[in-house]
Amino acid sequence: MAGRLSTPGTTVTSRALALLGAFDEDHRRLTLTELAARAGLPVPTAHRLVGELVAWGALARDPRGRFAIGRRLWDLGLLAPVQTGLRQLASPYLHDLYGATLDTVHLAVRDGLEVLYLDRLAGNTSVPVVSDIGSRLPMHSTGVGKVLLAHAPPEVQADVLSDLRRITPYTVVQPGTLRRQLARVLRDDYATTVEEMSLGACSVAVPIRAGSDVVAALGIVVPGLRNDRAKYVAALQVAAQGVGRALAAARRDPS
Structure with a gap:
């Protein structure tokens, strides 16, 4: 819902928190004017505080x-039980997947218009991997990103499709082609990329579900997919289902 979100307090801290509280699931990117309106602050006040928040x-x-x-809040967020809990619950399954394949394994979530990598186990093969724990990458050029984008709200898909940056010669930058790929992800329940993020690296990824909601993606980076795609998909789906069951059990027994 657009417009004024709340009435901030009179302290600098309360006004800064009002600006941070202006963001939500439906408002992940805001102009200064939108920020000021949603935080209930004059634009000059918002401008000054936003500058300090950006600097920090x-x-x-x-x-x-x-x-x-910003990234600083992500670093603090890693200390919160919710993200730590997901990483901890998924960790045994990531290690099982790594042990079965010896390839690089990723756990990722959507953060706005990007993929946020929560965990990574580096493989033994010399496949170029550009992600790291805490890093953000485009959704349209990564396997986990395509999974998360396929299950994202329509407005998120529209924003991503409006700005498809070419990263390698094989990155999909045609909106129609990407839309067809996302439809296949929903149909087949997995996504693939072939040298779209870095040359010499392919990826396969599947969704992790908590009930009916896709809450994360699990992916693997490999040299090629020509002969082993089905094997990777099956291994990923077994691991993702295990994480989903662990999440469901944790919700039933939060202690």
Whole structure:
């Protein structure tokens, strides 16, 4: 819902928190004017505080001049039980998957218009991998990203499709082609990439579900997919189902 979100307090802290609280699932990127309106602050006041929040890393400014939650809050968020819990619950299954394949394994979630990597086990093969724990990468050029994008709200898909950056000669930058790929992800329940993020690296990824909701993606980076795609998909799906069961059990018994 657009417009004023709340009435901030009179302290600098309360006003800064009002700006951070202006973001939600439906408002992940905001202009300064939108931020001020949703936080209930005059634009000059918002401008000053936003500048301080950007300098500290709590907010980040994109090339279009819009603001989003920054990396510093992600670093703090790793200390929160919710993300730590997901990583801990998924860890045994990531290690099982790594042990079965010896390839690089990823656990990722969607953060706005990007993929946020929560965990990574590095494989033994010399496949170029550009992700790391805590890093963000484009959704349209990564396996876990395509899974998360396929299950993202329509407005998120529209934003991503409006700005498809070419990273390698094989990156899909045609909106129609990507839409067809996302439809296949929903149909087949897995996604693949072939040298779209880095040359010499392919990926396969599947969704992790908590009930009917896709909450994360599990992926693997390999040299090629020509002969072993079905094997990788099956291994990933077994691991993802295990994580999903662990999440369901944790919700039933939060203690």
